[in-house]
Amino acid sequence: MAAAVFNQSIGASQSLGHFNTSGLHQEFGKGSVRLISKAFEVDVGLSKKGCYNSSQRHLSIIRASTSQTSLIDIVSSPSHNKSNDSRKKSGEAALILIRHGESLWNEKNLFTGCVDVPLTKKGVEEAIEAGKRISNIPIDMIYTSALIRAQMTAMLAMTQHRRKKVPVIMHNESEQATAWSQIFSEDTKKQSIPVVADWRLNERMYGELQGLNKQETADRYGKEQVHEWRRSYDVPPPNGESLEMCAQRAVAYFKDQIEPQLLAGKNVMIAAHGNSLRSIIMYLDKLTSQEVISLELSTGIPMLYISKEGKFIRRGSPAGPAEAGVYAYTKKLALYRQKLDEMVH
Numbered sequence: 001m002a003a004a005v006f007n008q009s010i011g012a013s014q015s016l017g018h019f020n021t022s023g024l025h026q027e028f029g030k031g032s033v034r035l036i037s038k039a040f041e042v043d044v045g046l047s048k049k050g051c052y053n054s055s056q057r058h059l060s061i062i063r064a065s066t067s068q069t070s071l072i073d074i075v076s077s078p079s080h081n082k083s084n085d086s087r088k089k090s091g092e093a094a095l096i097l098i099r100h101g102e103s104l105w106n107e108k109n110l111f112t113g114c115v116d117v118p119l120t121k122k123g124v125e126e127a128i129e130a131g132k133r134i135s136n137i138p139i140d141m142i143y144t145s146a147l148i149r150a151q152m153t154a155m156l157a158m159t160q161h162r163r164k165k166v167p168v169i170m171h172n173e174s175e176q177a178t179a180w181s182q183i184f185s186e187d188t189k190k191q192s193i194p195v196v197a198d199w200r201l202n203e204r205m206y207g208e209l210q211g212l213n214k215q216e217t218a219d220r221y222g223k224e225q226v227h228e229w230r231r232s233y234d235v236p237p238p239n240g241e242s243l244e245m246c247a248q249r250a251v252a253y254f255k256d257q258i259e260p261q262l263l264a265g266k267n268v269m270i271a272a273h274g275n276s277l278r279s280i281i282m283y284l285d286k287l288t289s290q291e292v293i294s295l296e297l298s299t300g301i302p303m304l305y306i307s308k309e310g311k312f313i314r315r316g317s318p319a320g321p322a323e324a325g326v327y328a329y330t331k332k333l334a335l336y337r338q339k340l341d342e343m344v345h
């Protein structure tokens with residue numbers, strides 16, 4: 001069964017180059033075609049609780065909590081996870097990248113950047129659809145930006161996951177917040193997925209363009225100027241961040257916080273934004289500052305990478321509802337899926 005899924009997936013990956021794509025795409029690299037589109041993208045040929053009035057009580061809660069293992073410790077510690085042995089053997093981990101679903105300002109065609117606006121109804125639906133597409137892929141840790149549109153996307157997507165673990169937002173903004181969000185059941189912790197929200201995954205800060213209409217801005221300053229602000233690597237919009245500046249925090253965060261999790265065999269989902277993800281993909285795929293110009297990400301389309309021995313291998317994203325035919329599963333992912341099937345039947 002697992003082998004069948006595996007073979008089917010490999011077959012799909014080999015034929016991906018023949019799919020019709022409806023969105024934007026780019027081609028470059030020797031022997032490799034990268035397609036980033038609404039439809040799919042793949043490399044071809046590469047393969048806490050209660051209110052305490054007494055401050056005394058409050059302090060003791062904090063002290064008690066410091067001796068508790070946190071949810072992140074549970075996920076990160078090898079001794080807490082039986083399947084960790086097989087992870088070590090295969091030395092691989094899944095990495096899912098997902099740009100948030102459509103936001104209310106995407107719908108209005110406004111520059112959004114770090115302005116914190118929620119999803120539209122369509123964005124909610126996109127997030128749920130994205131969740132269906134990744135419902136068979138293991139997820140041990142979730143990282144999102146500090147912005148609600150990315151957090152909504154991650155949470156809505158997780159409502160669809162077959163493993164039925166519960167995403168739990170980590171609150172480390174203060175000692176008190178950490179203490180008050182402790183879970184006191186090891187079993188419950190094991191059925192939870194830590195969600196770490198960090199501003200360094202935020203959308204690029206769009207400076208004085210935030211809140212302006214994209215079309216009106218192009219009419220006023222010229223299409224080329226606006227394209228340069230939106231897509232060039234090193235030209236920042238007025239008083240905003242260039243992609244390069246955005247990369248300095250987003251990629252640094254990825255390297256410091258996320259990559260060690262992947263290297264430890266943890267399967268990670270990142271829900272973030274067009275430009276913070278473009279900068280991370282630039283790092284993962286070793287794109288040049290020229291190549292990244294034509295890299296476009298659609299809202300709500302999950303991309304799958306495999307992290308193996310310090311390398312990142314793109315394994316596609318789905319063209320349609322039949323996700324098994326479009327993600328190039330590894331044997332390990334196929335086995336995970338088989339286990340999920342067995343849990344249901």
Ligand SMILES: O=C(O)[C@H](O)COP(=O)(O)O
Nearest residue numbers: 110111112113203230274
């Ligand atoms: O912040 C925004 O306005 C968008 O979500 C991303 O903008 P872009 O398409 O100009 O990169």
